[in-house]
């Protein structure tokens with residue numbers, strides 16, 4: 001469970017988050033949507049204290065993050081995974097090493113590390129690319145590595161900042177499928193920031209709409225399930241040339 | 250082999266040895282002190298994990314001051330300090346003191362620059378995983394910046410060689426000093442040219458080696 005209680009945040013003079021109250025339930029897939037600059041990323045980044053609120057409290061997995069020591073906070077972050085629009089992988093580490101590093105950081109038992117890394121990479125379908133470097137991967141594969149890395153420490157919460165915004169529609173659907181699977185089979189609470197309505201509609205149970213640093217509304221939705229969109233070149237041509245009605249008589 | 254080289258063989262080898270000592274100590278100083286200083290310069294910047302305006306300003310100012318000294322003046326200016334540290338301000342060992350100081354200032358700046366090229370998102374990913382400062386430095390920053398470190402060190406070593414050529418003023422010797430004393434002051438132009446050729450080959454080798462290594466370890 002994630003609880004934001006009266007959270008406010010300013011950057012110099014500019015108030016990016018204005019006394020936000022938000023509760024996200026255990027097991028939910030929660031969307032955050034809104035225009036560019038509305039404060040979606042900033043709000044998400046409060047959920048693992050990448051941003052420290054000027055005011056208010058943040059509680060995740062029953063722990064009040066805002067009152068932890070820095071050591072306790074690092075400990076708490078193990079149970080809060082995060083993935084990013086630009087993946088943020090270590091370019092000089094292989095796929096295997098990128099996942100393994102998150103276990104090194106948390107002192108995961110040495111003997112079990114290898115198994116855990118392989119297990120996570122298998123889960124995202126990348127077990128055959130262990131020795132590749134990020135530069136050799138497609139965007140979708142990079143995001144899978146990001147997901148495997150975030151899952152390694154068995155988090156209870158997964159924070160996703162525009163996880164599919166640099167991917168094509170088909171790859172987007174695949175990644176959303178992986179996220180849905182994580183939620184269903186591992187019971188991980190997921191928060192997804194996106195400005196793409198389709199993404200939000202396809203997998204979220206509840207959506208928070210933001211405007212200018214405030215919550216405009218939080219609505220319950222029925223996920224429409226993920227549409228695997230045909231991304232064959234033929235489909236693109238068809239969509240592009242489909243009559244715009246200009247010459248309809 | 251040209252007659253002159255044979256005639257001065259012992260002196261030439263001695264001067265090459267002196268250059269290696271001076272440059273070698275500078276490299277050690279650059280790595281052992283310049284690397285940490287550069288890392289702190291980076292980490293103490295605004296918005297970084299150890300943000301500290303005070304420490305940053307002091308380090309930044311020191312590095313700038315040292316680097317803005319004309320090197321010859323720095324050598325002279327540091328004579329009392331060198332005497333304090335080593336008991337003498339004359340000789341090859343004494344020459345390593347000002348060389349090390351400029352080496353630290355020079356390399357720390359290049360380290361800082363390489364670290365600034367590491368995408369901010371990588372550091373954020375590290376923090377979000379629960380990484381400590383130590384983890385961030387050794388498991389993320391240094392891994393991503395390593396080819397920049399090597400290229401920076403290559404550039405630095407070449408500068409150190411250049412700086413070392415004027416250490417004759419404090420009796421430091423070295424190839425440059427030999428070229429000036431015998432080649433220039435005793436009008437043995439040929440000898441001076443040989444020394445320059447040795448320097449050129451040395452620099453070429455270092456640059457080739459540095460570029461190759463940095464390319465090998467760069468997977469970006």
Ligand SMILES: Nc1ncnc2c1ncn2[C@@H]1O[C@H](COP(=O)(O)OP(=O)(O)OP(=O)(O)O)[C@@H](O)[C@H]1O
Nearest residue numbers: 011012016034035036037038039040041042043195
């Ligand atoms: N570190 C920062 N320093 C200064 N201003 C910031 C910082 N981070 C965010 N802001 C500002 O806060 C506001 C909200 O930013 P945020 O990144 O949360 O928006 P967003 O809703 O995620 O937008 P986008 O869809 O473009 O990603 C923006 O006006 C942004 O310029």
Ligand SMILES: [Mg+2]
Nearest residue numbers: 040041042162
């Ligand atoms: Mg954003």
